Amino acid sequence: MMSGRALVSRFAALLACVGLLLIWQFAALMLDTDSFPTPWEAIRAIPSILGDKESLINILASLRRMAIGFGVAVAVSIPLGLMMGRSRAVASFFNPLLMVTYPVPKAALMPIIMLWLGVGDLAKMLVIFLGVSLPVIFHSFEGAKAIEEKMLWSGAAMGLSAAQRMLRIVLPAALPEILTGCRTGLVLALITMVTSEMIARQSGAGNILFNAMDMGQYDTVYAMIIIIGAMGIGLDAAFERLRARLVKWSEPGFDIPLSFA
Amino acid sequence: MSARAVWTDILLGIVPIALLVGLWQAIASFGYAPPALLPPPGVVFMRLAHQLTTGTFQGDIAATLFRLFAGFSIAVILGVSIGLAAAASPGINAVVRPIVRVLAPLPKVALYPALLLLLGFGHESKITLVAADALFPILLATYYGATMVEQKLIWSAMAAGTPRRQILFKVVLPAAVPSILTGCRIGLVISCIVVFLAEMITSTDGLGHELVAAARTFRAVDMFVPLITISLLGLILNGLLQGLRSYLLRGFPEV
Numbered sequence: 001m002m003s004g005r006a007l008v009s010r011f012a013a014l015l016a017c018v019g020l021l022l023i024w025q026f027a028a029l030m031l032d033t034d035s036f037p038t039p040w041e042a043i044r045a046i047p048s049i050l051g052d053k054e055s056l057i058n059i060l061a062s063l064r065r066m067a068i069g070f071g072v073a074v075a076v077s078i079p080l081g082l083m084m085g086r087s088r089a090v091a092s093f094f095n096p097l098l099m100v101t102y103p104v105p106k107a108a109l110m111p112i113i114m115l116w117l118g119v120g121d122l123a124k125m126l127v128i129f130l131g132v133s134l135p136v137i138f139h140s141f142e143g144a145k146a147i148e149e150k151m152l153w154s155g156a157a158m159g160l161s162a163a164q165r166m167l168r169i170v171l172p173a174a175l176p177e178i179l180t181g182c183r184t185g186l187v188l189a190l191i192t193m194v195t196s197e198m199i200a201r202q203s204g205a206g207n208i209l210f211n212a213m214d215m216g217q218y219d220t221v222y223a224m225i226i227i228i229g230a231m232g233i234g235l236d237a238a239f240e241r242l243r244a245r246l247v248k249w250s251e252p253g254f255d256i257p258l259s260f261a
Numbered sequence: 262m263s264a265r266a267v268w269t270d271i272l273l274g275i276v277p278i279a280l281l282v283g284l285w286q287a288i289a290s291f292g293y294a295p296p297a298l299l300p301p302p303g304v305v306f307m308r309l310a311h312q313l314t315t316g317t318f319q320g321d322i323a324a325t326l327f328r329l330f331a332g333f334s335i336a337v338i339l340g341v342s343i344g345l346a347a348a349a350s351p352g353i354n355a356v357v358r359p360i361v362r363v364l365a366p367l368p369k370v371a372l373y374p375a376l377l378l379l380l381g382f383g384h385e386s387k388i389t390l391v392a393a394d395a396l397f398p399i400l401l402a403t404y405y406g407a408t409m410v411e412q413k414l415i416w417s418a419m420a421a422g423t424p425r426r427q428i429l430f431k432v433v434l435p436a437a438v439p440s441i442l443t444g445c446r447i448g449l450v451i452s453c454i455v456v457f458l459a460e461m462i463t464s465t466d467g468l469g470h471e472l473v474a475a476a477r478t479f480r481a482v483d484m485f486v487p488l489i490t491i492s493l494l495g496l497i498l499n500g501l502l503q504g505l506r507s508y509l510l511r512g513f514p515e516v
Binding site: 017031036099100101103105108111187194209233 | 269270273274278281299355358362363364367368369370374375377378450453454455457461462469472473475476479481484485487488491492494495496498499
């Protein structure tokens with residue numbers, strides 16, 4: 001019984017995928033319109049997209065922009081968030097600014113940034129950077145704020161300098177929370193990537209998706225949706241693996257990401 | 262926290278925003294950027310004040326707010342009920358959990374073309390997208406809030422004679438409210454972002470459409486106006502939610 005159950009829970013996500021595809025299949029058969037193909041037709045269009053050299057380069061370019069934007073954002077946001085969590089002055093300095101910029105859709109800055117930087121990679125990476133930084137800053141902030149003061153006192157008593165305390169005590173203690181933020185940021189990076197390419201129609205996965213939409217190639221539209229969705233799920237699962245390894249010691253908190261936008 | 266500390270906080274917080282506006286003004290007035298690329302802040306805020314009095318811009322704000330609220334409300338209703346149901350019944354949990362696991366990390370904006378094809382270019386597709394995006398944070402926050410309810414509270418309620426069916430609404434739901442409200446706050450920010458994006462992609466009205474229309478004709482001033490408006494709307498809505506939170510949680514120990 002137990003092994004059967006473990007097996008089911010192991011493949012539950014896969015079953016869910018199959019279930020969703022079945023629902024899609026039924027809906028497509030019921031509606032029976034050109035603009036809503038069955039999942040099988042969409043899946044069949046995937047190899048021709050991935051096999052096409054140009055679209056493959058486009059998709060890889062998208063991923064590269066996303067990786068750079070995400071990496072830079074994480075590298076900047078974690079130290080900032082940790083400092084905000086440990087110093088009241090830093091927190092009250094940055095908090096209102098972040099509050100004001102939070103509800104602004106970062107991809108909506110795209111047209112303005114394009115005026116300054118052109119339609120190239122830089123504008124898109126900057127937008128991804130902006131989109132990823134906020135959740136990472138907020139989670140690092142919360143994580144650093146929640147640290148027990150006693151640990152820091154003991155560290156200080158044992159002669160650690162402020163910088164060492166930050167690196168040796170605050171960073172590891174806040175790590176689970178930081179990684180939750182990074183996970184949200186990862187999903188956000190993907191979303192911002194798609195939207196930025198949709199606004200600056202030049203290259204990338206978002207461009208393929210919306211061009212196919214404009215040209216009425218509906219099976220390509222749905223195939224791209226599947227590809228982008230699979231990227232999201234795949235990246236998220238990979239990150240969850242990494243997270244589980246890094247913070248084996250911590251209580252599993254939210255085991256499903258609070259995905260943004 | 263003393264009143265003085267609060268004032269120091271507020272003053273410190275104004276500094277970076279003032280610096281940013283100052284830098285903006287400096288770049289514009291010293292001629293580093295032509296006004297066509299970066300109009301001076303004074304011009305932008307004057308334009309915003311002027312626009313807020315015109316009927317078309319008010320109509321745009323109304324359209325955006327309508328879509329935002331419609332989507333957000335659907336997300337709250339579905340999210341709270343599915344979250345509670347999943348926390349209460351193991352059977353529902355077994356079905357909901359893997360589906361959420363697959364759908365939560367999916368970039369919903371990629372579904373927008375499909376929604377457009379299925380639901381048309383009107384309100385429906387945008388509202389659905391907003392609801393789909395805001396749903397998951399609310400659902401997950403509700404679920405975790407409801408599963409974290411202290412068992413003792415449920416036992417006490419049962420000992421006091423509360424029927425099993427009512428425990429969900431009389432004990433679990435109120436105890437999960439702080440967590441639900443946190444989820445709603447994230448959902449609200451997301452709704453602001455998504456409604457704007459959806460309007461940017463295809464729309465004939467709304468703040469997002471204003472931005473795109475301005476970008477197409479290179480009216481830089483008008484590009485900043487909707488962005489500032491959505492930021493202000495987000496702040497106001499967040500403030501309202503915060504007010505609702507402190508009203509709903511007036512009996513809770515710490516908020």
